[in-house]
Amino acid sequence: MKESFGSPGGSLAAKVRTLAPSMTRSMQRVAEAVAADPAGCAALTVTGLAELTGTSEATVVRTARLLGYPGYRDLRLALAGLAAQQQSGRAPAITTDIAVDDPIADVVAKLAYEEQQTLADTAAGLDTAQLGAAVAALAGARRTDVYGIGASGLVAQDLTQKLLRIGLIAHAPGDPHLAVTNAVQLRSGDVAIAITHSGSTGDVIEPLRAAFERGATTVAITGRPNSAVTQYADHVLTTATSRESELRPAAMSSRTSQLLVVDCLFVGVAQRTYESAAPALAASYEALAHRHRSAQR
Amino acid sequence: MKESFGSPGGSLAAKVRTLAPSMTRSMQRVAEAVAADPAGCAALTVTGLAELTGTSEATVVRTARLLGYPGYRDLRLALAGLAAQQQSGRAPAITTDIAVDDPIADVVAKLAYEEQQTLADTAAGLDTAQLGAAVAALAGARRTDVYGIGASGLVAQDLTQKLLRIGLIAHAPGDPHLAVTNAVQLRSGDVAIAITHSGSTGDVIEPLRAAFERGATTVAITGRPNSAVTQYADHVLTTATSRESELRPAAMSSRTSQLLVVDCLFVGVAQRTYESAAPALAASYEALAHRHRSAQR
DNA sequence: CACCGAACCGAAAATATCTTTCACGAGTGA
DNA sequence: TCACTCGTGAAAGATATTTTCGGTTCGGTG
Numbered sequence A, B: 001m002k003e004s005f006g007s008p009g010g011s012l013a014a015k016v017r018t019l020a021p022s023m024t025r026s027m028q029r030v031a032e033a034v035a036a037d038p039a040g041c042a043a044l045t046v047t048g049l050a051e052l053t054g055t056s057e058a059t060v061v062r063t064a065r066l067l068g069y070p071g072y073r074d075l076r077l078a079l080a081g082l083a084a085q086q087q088s089g090r091a092p093a094i095t096t097d098i099a100v101d102d103p104i105a106d107v108v109a110k111l112a113y114e115e116q117q118t119l120a121d122t123a124a125g126l127d128t129a130q131l132g133a134a135v136a137a138l139a140g141a142r143r144t145d146v147y148g149i150g151a152s153g154l155v156a157q158d159l160t161q162k163l164l165r166i167g168l169i170a171h172a173p174g175d176p177h178l179a180v181t182n183a184v185q186l187r188s189g190d191v192a193i194a195i196t197h198s199g200s201t202g203d204v205i206e207p208l209r210a211a212f213e214r215g216a217t218t219v220a221i222t223g224r225p226n227s228a229v230t231q232y233a234d235h236v237l238t239t240a241t242s243r244e245s246e247l248r249p250a251a252m253s254s255r256t257s258q259l260l261v262v263d264c265l266f267v268g269v270a271q272r273t274y275e276s277a278a279p280a281l282a283a284s285y286e287a288l289a290h291r292h293r294s295a296q297r
Numbered sequence C: 001c002a003c004c005g006a007a008c009c010g011a012a013a014a015t016a017t018c019t020t021t022c023a024c025g026a027g028t029g030a
Numbered sequence D: 001t002c003a004c005t006c007g008t009g010a011a012a013g014a015t016a017t018t019t020t021c022g023g024t025t026c027g028g029t030g
Helices: A006-022 A025-036 A038-042 A046-051 A057-066 A070-087 A104-125 A128-139 A150-167 A176-183 A202-213 A228-232 A252-270 A273-290 B008-022 B025-036 B038-042 B046-052 B057-066 B072-087 B104-125 B128-139 B151-165 B178-185 B202-213 B226-234 B250-272 B274-289
Strands: A144-148 A191-196 A217-222 A234-239 B144-150 B191-194 B219-221 B234-240
Touching: A006 A025, A025 A038, A025 A046, A025 A057, A038 A070, A038 B234, A057 A070, A057 B202, A070 A191, A070 A252, A070 B072, A104 A252, A104 B128, A104 B250, A128 A144, A128 A191, A128 A217, A128 A234, A128 A252, A128 B104, A144 A150, A144 A202, A150 A191, A150 A273, A176 A202, A191 A228, A191 B046, A202 A217, A202 A228, A217 A228, A217 A252, A217 A273, A234 B104, A234 B202, A252 A273, A252 B104, B008 B104, B025 B038, B025 B057, B038 B072, B038 B128, B046 B057, B057 B072, B104 B250, B128 B191, B128 B219, B128 B234, B128 B250, B144 B151, B144 B178, B144 B202, B151 B191, B151 B250, B151 B274, B178 B191, B191 B202, B191 B226, B202 B226, B219 B226, B219 B250, B250 B274
Parallel strands: A144 A191, A191 A217, A217 A234, B144 B191, B191 B219, B219 B234
Antiparallel strands: none
16 A cells, blocks of 8 residues: 555565565565455465465465564464554545445444544533533432423433432423423422523423523523523533534434533532432442343353 | 544454453453453463463353454454554543542543543444344334333434334334333334343343244344343344443443444435435424424524 | 586475363352 | 252364475586
């Protein structure tokens, strides 16, 4: 490949060139085969390589020796390393959108990459002061409501599940009407969290507004820091928005982003309430163990 | 080098973590030695590694098998490749566990990093053949059931929501009894997907088993490729297991990992059914727009 | 042109390495 | 306590690698 970079691959090819003159014909054949396809040769045994090059095992070993290895075994090991390097050196550079005809392996790589990007962006853009304030409010809350619809609804449930696990009182009403009904019960000292990517989901804004007006501490997790929902939010946590394509709707990355924020909230609260959170976590873990068929050693 | 893809060793370390639970003590010792020092182990013969870990050759070979190689020879080759990559790719910063007194900014950074790691490990460990098979089954399914409990239940709902959006028929029964009731309705040509990190959640295994016995195509998304659930799974999709700490339970990373797998399934199916998926996606997007108060600039 | 010597080469023996088998012993449930 | 399973390593068996050794070729020489 790129010999100019002085890659080890180059160094092997160079070594072959240097030593070729001092090689016998058979050995040259072996050396060339090795230089041409390190990866392929790494998969072969002495016998295999001997056959491939139309020579004998002895010649292969002799060649390996000449190239500076104690024997074929070590040459083979070096070859495997080389192949791996060449493999990784090949820049994946995933810049394109997912296409309809992308092979499945590309889909996996691209999705993973995009989500990693989203995580990095979210972490970079998160306002730690706002996050800290939200954590403080949650840690001291009498009860907490989390509102979310659709994909964000799942995130709301995720947060609720986590908070319950550390002994806090949390609800994630799925039905918008229930949400409002819940919200009007809140008062100062309670916390309401709205999760909406667009920031303009009425079904989520309404309950937050109700909670806000009754004096609860309100938090918005949204991708639009200037959207409607932030009007009624004491603390705004911004999620990242990544490029979206037809096959990868925004909902996908916003979910990843929201979950990271939610995890941060959870861990922050767990830290603050460690004395009570730790045993509660342990207890819920213990309780679950019994639901499993066997200990799986 | 793209560090965002995780350290090259990450894939092996991840594999060790994933499979460690299904390993015996001796095998774990071998696996740990290998994960800790790939380069060093690559220089050893079976006998050498057996002595180093205080075990026998047989155990070393068994471990190699479990890690997915035909024998020790191939593991050793892979190790050599890994060592070479690490050499050139210089290990990225290793973050410590989240501590109780970490400032909130550190929490954000560490969580984001861990999740990125998890994504990279998952992508690296995902069997694209199995994934492709699962996608094919889904794309042609008459109907699809997705089973999951607790945190995995949310992932099940996420997948269901997505599939519905592209016009497929999918259900994610939340109640275990309902799940079994649903499952017995399935037959050949239908698909059942079970999502469970531990692989031993009875409430999820039962419905999958019912579906399996009735001839439906079954898929398991689990972090334990050798667990009970895989008995009844035609296709097994493995999620990565990352280091867990007290403040970051395994559930957190398993969710990230599961979601990536689910996204891959979704995109794969959307590709295959593009003709019908694209307009369906557009339609659901359109429908949602009406639920938003305003366009918000 | 026949012969010699040296280098080259590969078949096969010798050795090292890897894989499989098997039986022992610890731990477990009845 | 007993039967039984499972994990384990010793050793036999199978492969792969290295070494040995004799045949062959080729260039030079009498």
